[in-house]
Amino acid sequence: MAADLGDLAAFVAVAEAGGFREAARAGNASASSLSEALRRLEAGFGVRLLNRTTRSVAPTEAGARLLERLKPALGEVAAALDVVNGFRDRPAGSLRLNVPVSAARLVLPKIVPPFLAAYPDIHLDVVAEDGFVDVLAAGCDAGIRYEERLEPDMIAVPIGPRSQRFATAAAPAYLDRRGRPAHPRDLLEHACLRGRFASGASTEWEFERDGETVRIEPGGPLTVRVGTATDLAVEAALAGVGVITLFEDWLRPHLDSGALEPVLEPWWPRFSGPFLYYPGRRYLPAPLRAFVDFIGARRG
Structure with missing residues (x-):
């Protein structure tokens, strides 16, 4: 079957969030629209993708296999679409950062206002917490960490006081x-x-x-x-x-x-001092690239 890309993205969101309401809170869709997207997918495939209970949602075996292949594919689609951003006068889109509370309090206040003034079409979403989390698994584009907490295979650039x-x-x-x-x-x-x-x-x-x-x-x-x-x-x-x-x-x-x-x-x-770190990909989404360049210009 030819599945709708939006329905596939809805499936990934619900499966990763562990529920329709949780996925709705994390995104810009309603729980009912996500549920309807899952109904269409399952009807089209003729296979149940998610097991639902009153408290949680978990992928079936078929859903888990689909999720495993779908996540990187949707990431590539998002990256491909973001290429168009490079032709805009000003980068646009969302940038989600995972940072320690100390960085949100002591580092970002001097950076965020001038960055948003320079890039008014970028929406910055900052998640502040002090637990050890996988930034990408948490749905973030980049993070701020101190050196001893940096994850492998990530690019790290200084941010804030050295x-x-x-x-x-x-x-x-x-x-x-x-x-x-x-x-x-x-x-x-x-x-x-x-x-x-x-x-x-x-x-x-x-x-x-x-x-x-x-x-x-x-x-x-x-x-x-x-x-x-x-x-x-x-x-x-x-x-x-x-x-x-x-x-x-x-x-x-x-x-x-x-x-x-x-x-x-x-x-x-x-x-x-802390570092901004992000995946070592050849291509970065335009909002993240703008933030990395902005940080580099301030250091220079």
């Missing part, structure tokens, strides 16, 4: 009450505000000075989800609850105002 530090700080009132640490291990006797990754692992506090590295896992009254609840830890530090370690740029306004006091500043570790 060097950053983690800062440790506390409210002056807290330090007056509990004392000022002279060595990182002194923090083991302090109330520390910790972070936990989506995986459940707690963050380790690392300090460096004159070639010496010290790693500790302090205790404290508050643990928050890294990224999404970090502002709660900052507010607790400002209120005098305990000591916090975080990106220096995140704490800088409070350090400059005096609301937070630096702790162990000679020990603050420095690390390389």
Whole structure:
């Protein structure tokens, strides 16, 4: 049978999202239109492609085989159609980025406004999360990651500051009450505000000075989800609850105002800044190419 390209794309969207409503929320179609597209496909093939329950949708064996072959084919179709974008005066389309919450807060605010001003026909969709995800499997065109989190077979280009530090700080009132640490291990006797990754692992506090590295896992009254609840830890530090370690740029306004006091500043570790990374394809969609070129021009 000659299947409609839109119906095939609907099948892929529903199968990957695991449901009609989920696929509708992720795209620009309604759940009912996606359901109708699946009905047409299955009627035309004479084969069930998706098993549906009240809670989930999963491909049948036939659907799984079709999905495996269809995803790369639709990707090639999208790339072929996007070639036309190269003949426009201004690139157009959507660009979806997966970034850490820290990058959304500290890196992108200086980049996004001028980029959107330069490319008004591009729609930027930013997904901010701190879990380890496969950017392409998550439906994103590119991501921002730090060097230790870069995936293989991806192109990485610097974006944002090339060097950053983690800062440790506390409210002056807290330090007056509990004392000022002279060595990182002194923090083991302090109330520390910790972070936990989506995986459940707690963050380790690392300090460096004159070639010496010290790693500790302090205790404290508050643990928050890294990224999404970090502002709660900052507010607790400002209120005098305990000591916090975080990106220096995140704490800088409070350090400059005096609301937070630096702790162990000679020990603050420095690390390389983030990278924009994307698949090493010969052809990039026009919105992504525009973003890569824009980042490169700013670096230059």
